[in-house]
Amino acid sequence: MGMTLTEKILARHAGKDVVAPGELILAKVDLALGNDVTSPIAIQAFRSLGARAVFDRNRIALVPDHFAPNKDIKSAEQAKMMREFAREFGIVNYFEVGRMGIEHVLLPDEGLVVPGDLVIGADSHTCTYGALCAFSTGVGSTDLAAAMLSGEVWLKVPETLRIVLSGRPGKWVEGKDVILHIIGEIGVDGALYRAMEYAGDGIAHLPMAWRFTITNMAIEAGAKNGIFPFDAATKAYADGRAKRGYEVVAADRDARYEAELSVDLSTLEPVVAFPHLPENTRPLSLVGDVPIDQVVVGSCTNGRIEDLRSAAAVIRGRKVHDGVRMIILPATQEIYLQAMREGLMEAFVTAGAAFSTPTCGPCLGGHMGILAKGERAISTTNRNFVGRMGHPESEVYLSNPAVAAASAVLGRIGGPDELG
Amino acid sequence: MILNGRAWKYGDDVDTDVIIPARYLNTSDPAELAKHCMEDIDGNYASGVSAGDFIVAGKNFGCGSSREHAPIAIKASGARAVIAGSFARIFYRNAFNMGLPIIEAPQAVDGIDSGDVLAVDMENGILRNETKKREYGIATVPPFMRELVAAGGLLNYMAGRRKGK
Numbered sequence: 338m339g340m341t342l343t344e345k346i347l348a349r350h351a352g353k354d355v356v357a358p359g360e361l362i363l364a365k366v367d368l369a370l371g372n373d374v375t376s377p378i379a380i381q382a383f384r385s386l387g388a389r390a391v392f393d394r395n396r397i398a399l400v401p402d403h404f405a406p407n408k409d410i411k412s413a414e415q416a417k418m419m420r421e422f423a424r425e426f427g428i429v430n431y432f433e434v435g436r437m438g439i440e441h442v443l444l445p446d447e448g449l450v451v452p453g454d455l456v457i458g459a460d461s462h463t464c465t466y467g468a469l470c471a472f473s474t475g476v477g478s479t480d481l482a483a484a485m486l487s488g489e490v491w492l493k494v495p496e497t498l499r500i501v502l503s504g505r506p507g508k509w510v511e512g513k514d515v516i517l518h519i520i521g522e523i524g525v526d527g528a529l530y531r532a533m534e535y536a537g538d539g540i541a542h543l544p545m546a547w548r549f550t551i552t553n554m555a556i557e558a559g560a561k562n563g564i565f566p567f568d569a570a571t572k573a574y575a576d577g578r579a580k581r582g583y584e585v586v587a588a589d590r591d592a593r594y595e596a597e598l599s600v601d602l603s604t605l606e607p608v609v610a611f612p613h614l615p616e617n618t619r620p621l622s623l624v625g626d627v628p629i630d631q632v633v634v635g636s637c638t639n640g641r642i643e644d645l646r647s648a649a650a651v652i653r654g655r656k657v658h659d660g661v662r663m664i665i666l667p668a669t670q671e672i673y674l675q676a677m678r679e680g681l682m683e684a685f686v687t688a689g690a691a692f693s694t695p696t697c698g699p700c701l702g703g704h705m706g707i708l709a710k711g712e713r714a715i716s717t718t719n720r721n722f723v724g725r726m727g728h729p730e731s732e733v734y735l736s737n738p739a740v741a742a743a744s745a746v747l748g749r750i751g752g753p754d755e756l757g
Numbered sequence: 758m759i760l761n762g763r764a765w766k767y768g769d770d771v772d773t774d775v776i777i778p779a780r781y782l783n784t785s786d787p788a789e790l791a792k793h794c795m796e797d798i799d800g801n802y803a804s805g806v807s808a809g810d811f812i813v814a815g816k817n818f819g820c821g822s823s824r825e826h827a828p829i830a831i832k833a834s835g836a837r838a839v840i841a842g843s844f845a846r847i848f849y850r851n852a853f854n855m856g857l858p859i860i861e862a863p864q865a866v867d868g869i870d871s872g873d874v875l876a877v878d879m880e881n882g883i884l885r886n887e888t889k890k891r892e893y894g895i896a897t898v899p900p901f902m903r904e905l906v907a908a909g910g911l912l913n914y915m916a917g918r919r920k921g922k
Binding site for chain 2: 361374375381382385409463477480483525526722723724729
């Protein structure tokens with residue numbers, strides 16, 4: 338019996354020839370990561386074990402991105418705890434404010450995650466790196482503590498849902514629309530405990546930035562991980578960045594999949610997820626009249642340079658609607674610089690948008706754009722749960738960057754084609 | 758051991774943002790987190806819960822973020838266990854790693870209302886709704902995870918392995 342992409346990577350890291358769904362394995366970790374919210378609990382747990390050293394100081398990444406630059410005194414204390422731990426234990430990949438970025442954009446861009454890797458992170462969107470044909474999944478702080486000590490993690494080998502993509506996406510359709518469409522089809526627990534493995538000739542039409550968006554939101558379908566096969570685009574991305582050598586993994590022809598879903602990309606239109614679950618999707622044409630107070634473009638889902646280009650192309654030469662606050666958050670310092678060089682920053686600021694230093698910020702209701710009672714935002718982020726961006730009686734709608742930018746101009750949810 | 762307590766009943770897809778909103782994630786102090794547990798869906802929970810009560814919910818409990826603050830808040834609030842139709846995987850993992858019992862009981866949860874008195878027999882896999890006089894079987898835990906629980910959670914399990922080396 339052949340193996341899926343996920344099974345192959347897990348087997349390799351568990352030192353086994355073959356693994357099968359349901360099997361519990363102890364696997365070697367190529368990289369373990371934490372942020373300013375999850376690391377403090379991991380650090381306390383790590384210290385409680387009386388550990389004198391981490392398993393490998395090159396293979397741990399600590400990124401203050403959630404409430405950083407520190408939003409209040411308590412956040413500052415948490416960031417300080419992480420910084421001091423990084424110094425004490427010689428953690429090589431600690432990224433300070435001013436050199437940092439949102440972890441799931443920063444780490445692959447820095448070449449710290451490479452194809453074929455097994456990565457765990459104390460952040461649910463760690464599943465993002467599957468775009469690189471790596472296995473990556475979110476865990477809690479205690480798991481991070483254990484991995485920092487041992488370099489290992491216990492995992493149950495998941496069943497795999499195969500998603501076959503065909504066709505070429507139409508105008509204004511981006512990676513975000515592909516994953517929102519899938520979550521709308523299968524639901525927020527439609528891939529619970531499973532791997533989501535992408536296949537099909539439609540993949541060739543998906544740039545890496547879109548693939549990162551798609552695997553980033555695997556967790557929003559309940560999945561353990563999302564994963565794309567390795568192809569020319571993966572190679573081009575990885576070869577310019579990889580800080581380690583990598584081995585290419587491919588699924589076996591006779592791999593066993595629990596279920597299969599087909600998506601014809603050419604039939605999709607931009608998708609909007611209504612409150613309060615990412616599965617409450619509607620095609621843009623059926624959204625109706627939804628006035629908005631705030632627009633957010635950023636996050637580990639859609640804060641890449643391609644996302645800023647998409648939003649800037651729509652907003653350039655136009656103005657943010659009188660009743661709307663638009664906030665742009667480039668995901669890393671490098672993307673921030675690139676946005677400056679390309680004139681994207683100027684396009685946003687001229688249009689009347691706020692342009693922020695990298696942070697997760699408003700995505701999780703942290704800071705830099707919290708909603709008041711009754712307010713409504715459209716956002717390129719990943720979750721629209723009750724209270725996610727602020728007051729429990731505020732609302733978040735999810736979309737791609739082009740739709741978010743068009744909505745900023747319109748003052749209501751709408752697409753770029755509606756702009757004169 | 759049989760656990761006895763009252764049910765606090767919620768619906769499907771209870772996410773970690775309502776279990777413990779991100780505005781409180783600037784601390785990891787269990788007592789502080791417990792004060793705000795379930796705040797955004799039930800303002801009465803944190804003040805009304807009694808030690809030994811159960812949180813009962815539908816499918817996909819704990820979906821969303823990986824924040825371990827969620828099971829920490831629930832455990833510190835006094836709840837003895839969470840009973841749900843199904844659990845999101847990171848929450849499931851976190852609960853085990855830190856010793857919050859969680860019980861998958863898809864047949865039982867529909868018939869449980871807030872305030873019902875429940876008795877849970879973990880060893881024999883039985884959940885009894887004393888109020889409604891009904892009894893259900895509950896899923897047992899895989900052997901490896903029983904080992905984790907027996908060791909007292911992942912950290913103790915790890916400490917044991919380190920000593921063995």
